[in-house]
Amino acid sequence: MQKWSWILKWVAPFRWRILLAIALGFFAFGANFGLLGISGLLISRTALHPSTILMVYVPLVAVRFFGLSRAAFRYTERLVSHDFALRSLVRIREWLFETLERRIPFQVSGRTFGDILSSALHDVDSVQFLYIRAIAPSLVAVFAAALTFTVLGTFGVSIAVTTMIGLLVAGLLVPITLIRYRQTLGRRAQADRAKVAEILTDSVRGWRDIKAFGQESAFFNRLVHLGHTLRETDIRSVGSQRIAQSAFLLVQGLTICAVLWELSVGSGHVQGVDVAMVALFVLAAFEAVAPSFSAFEQTGVSLAGVDRLRALESFPVTPFIPGEPEPQSGILTVRELSFRYADGVSPVLSNVSFEAHPGKKIAIVGQSGSGKTTLLNILTGLFPYTEGSIQLDGTELASLNTATLRSTFAVVSQQTHLFRGRIRDNIALGRPNAPLGIIIEAAKLARIHQRIENMPEGYDTVLGERGSQLSGGERQRLALARVLLLDAQFLLMDEPTGHLDLETEREFYSGLFESARGRTIILVTHRYAVMDQMDEIIVLKQGCVVERGVHADLVQQGGWYEKGYRQYARTSGNQRSN
Numbered sequence: 240m241q242k243w244s245w246i247l248k249w250v251a252p253f254r255w256r257i258l259l260a261i262a263l264g265f266f267a268f269g270a271n272f273g274l275l276g277i278s279g280l281l282i283s284r285t286a287l288h289p290s291t292i293l294m295v296y297v298p299l300v301a302v303r304f305f306g307l308s309r310a311a312f313r314y315t316e317r318l319v320s321h322d323f324a325l326r327s328l329v330r331i332r333e334w335l336f337e338t339l340e341r342r343i344p345f346q347v348s349g350r351t352f353g354d355i356l357s358s359a360l361h362d363v364d365s366v367q368f369l370y371i372r373a374i375a376p377s378l379v380a381v382f383a384a385a386l387t388f389t390v391l392g393t394f395g396v397s398i399a400v401t402t403m404i405g406l407l408v409a410g411l412l413v414p415i416t417l418i419r420y421r422q423t424l425g426r427r428a429q430a431d432r433a434k435v436a437e438i439l440t441d442s443v444r445g446w447r448d449i450k451a452f453g454q455e456s457a458f459f460n461r462l463v464h465l466g467h468t469l470r471e472t473d474i475r476s477v478g479s480q481r482i483a484q485s486a487f488l489l490v491q492g493l494t495i496c497a498v499l500w501e502l503s504v505g506s507g508h509v510q511g512v513d514v515a516m517v518a519l520f521v522l523a524a525f526e527a528v529a530p531s532f533s534a535f536e537q538t539g540v541s542l543a544g545v546d547r548l549r550a551l552e553s554f555p556v557t558p559f560i561p562g563e564p565e566p567q568s569g570i571l572t573v574r575e576l577s578f579r580y581a582d583g584v585s586p587v588l589s590n591v592s593f594e595a596h597p598g599k600k601i602a603i604v605g606q607s608g609s610g611k612t613t614l615l616n617i618l619t620g621l622f623p624y625t626e627g628s629i630q631l632d633g634t635e636l637a638s639l640n641t642a643t644l645r646s647t648f649a650v651v652s653q654q655t656h657l658f659r660g661r662i663r664d665n666i667a668l669g670r671p672n673a674p675l676g677i678i679i680e681a682a683k684l685a686r687i688h689q690r691i692e693n694m695p696e697g698y699d700t701v702l703g704e705r706g707s708q709l710s711g712g713e714r715q716r717l718a719l720a721r722v723l724l725l726d727a728q729f730l731l732m733d734e735p736t737g738h739l740d741l742e743t744e745r746e747f748y749s750g751l752f753e754s755a756r757g758r759t760i761i762l763v764t765h766r767y768a769v770m771d772q773m774d775e776i777i778v779l780k781q782g783c784v785v786e787r788g789v790h791a792d793l794v795q796q797g798g799w800y801e802k803g804y805r806q807y808a809r810t811s812g813n814q815r816s817n
């Protein structure tokens with residue numbers, strides 16, 4: 240029931256258009272019904288060679304009226320219903336965008352964001368078709384059945400009842416039986432299609448590794464095998480649709496035969512000249528239930544889609560507090576911070592405390608999965624925290640408005656995304672109206688200015704997909720220019736040099752430290768290249784702070800940090816000597 244109220248929420252503002260579309264659909268059916276029936280009457284009367292034209296004059300006019308109005312009603316009905324469906328589609332898409340935007344980044348049952356997004360877009364489209372293919376035709380069918388019963392009832396109740404039975408069998412029994420069968424096939428096909436999508440995504444993302452390990456034919460064969468299975472399922476599915484159509488025609492034919500038989504045994508009060516008209520009325524009545532098969536099928540697909548869409552609302556929300564940005568330049572105090580992604584799961588952070596003073600450089604290190612990125616995400620307000628406190632100059636972070644948070648904390652993430660477009664627009668992502676002079680200033684600080692100047696069109700050079708013409712180091716320096724442009728007090732860095740060589744990494748950090756004077760840097764990393772320049776290093780293990788201090792002290796302690804550092808020094812020594 241909640242599902243339907245969710246659907247009604249989107250269609251309610253268009254109720255008058257919906258009523259109009261249903262009325263037009265009903266009139267279109269009525270015109271076809273009248274056209275066929277009255278045509279039968281006209282042919283019969285003409286065959287009897289009427290003595291005067293007046294005998295056929297009224298049916299002639301009626302046929303002309305129904306013939307012309309049928310097309311007009313059908314056209315207008317399609318126009319109104321598609322107009323309404325597209326308007327509601329816009330609203331549902333807006334809702335989808337807001338819902339997802341407020342819930343990034345999330346990770347639910349291993350599903351990735353791309354996976355959720357593509358299935359959600361498909362589901363939104365299927366909700367749109369729910370009205371056009373299911374709700375409207377079903378309502379029109381109900382009114383059409385009432386009209387059929389009333390008209391045929393005037394020729395005899397048994398004729399009307401027989402026709403109703405035929406309509407119920409063709410419009411309910413046949414489609415429900417076949418839908419059940421097709422649902423089983425559909426589930427199988429859906430699972431196979433998901434596997435195909437998985438293999439394709441894997442192949443595109445991992446083509447280098449597939450080639451390097453000589454696995455092309457293995458991937459290809461799996462795809463071919465799934466393709467065969469899918470083809471078989473599709474053939475069965477299409478075959479069952481043909482059976483449904485044949486069954487529909489059979490029921491229609493049998494109903495007409497049954498009505499003709501009733502007329503021949505004298506049931507009802509029909510004159511000989513009206514027999515063709517009654518038979519054609521019965522034939523026309525089936526037009527109302529012809530869409531029932533696709534209506535049932537669409538209802539199943541759309542309701543499953545509605546379930547998935549509504550489930551998006553249960554994902555955790557990134558808080559949004561409205562307001563103007565207020566400049567912050569103070570001390571960040573994290574006290575006893577604990578965090579878990581969902582109730583009942585183990586905490587990712589437990590009792591983490593530290594202080595960050597203006598101009599200080601803090602490194603957060605620890606093994607993979609120890610909660611470093613989570614901590615940065617909490618600081619930027621992406622995940623709401625409930626245990627412990629985070630204060631900026633004594634004000635709780637959770638009570639700062641979102642604009643202040645965004646202007647106070649700037650982030651360089653592990654993998655910066657560069658958008659297709661001009662370099663200057665990519666740098667000015669957080670300040671779209673920034674003048675070119677300021678953009679250049681930020682690029683100089685990030686030591687990427689010269690490289691940009693050397694490009695064919697300088698700052699107007701259009702970057703390809705994900706900045707493909709730039710190296711990893713250049714992309715990260717562009718990302719640095721992006722955050723330096725924001726003038727934020729805190730620079731949060733999540734493994735910004737993950738895939739840079741030692742030399743480029745050092746170059747990146749010297750650019751960063753020089754340009755970020757006076758700002759606070761919180762650096763999450765697995766690498767130890769600039770640890771000796773950090774004011775404090777915090778070591779996390781399974782969400783807990785296990786060691787803290789400066790580099791020189793930590794290497795003396797002989798703990799986790801010291802082990803990691805020795806290992807790093809060995810590897811980087813090897814790299815240098817290579």
Ligand SMILES: Nc1ncnc2c1ncn2[C@@H]1O[C@H](COP(=O)(O)OP(=O)(O)OP(=O)(O)O)[C@@H](O)[C@H]1O
Pocket residue numbers: 344345346347580587605606607608609610611612613614
């Ligand atoms: N959005 C999420 N939803 C649920 N669990 C998550 C989410 N993000 C991370 N986790 C889990 O929280 C734990 C800490 O992850 P986090 O990314 O913070 O670790 P990390 O120390 O940054 O790891 P790495 O060094 O590998 O980047 C991991 O077990 C991870 O699986």
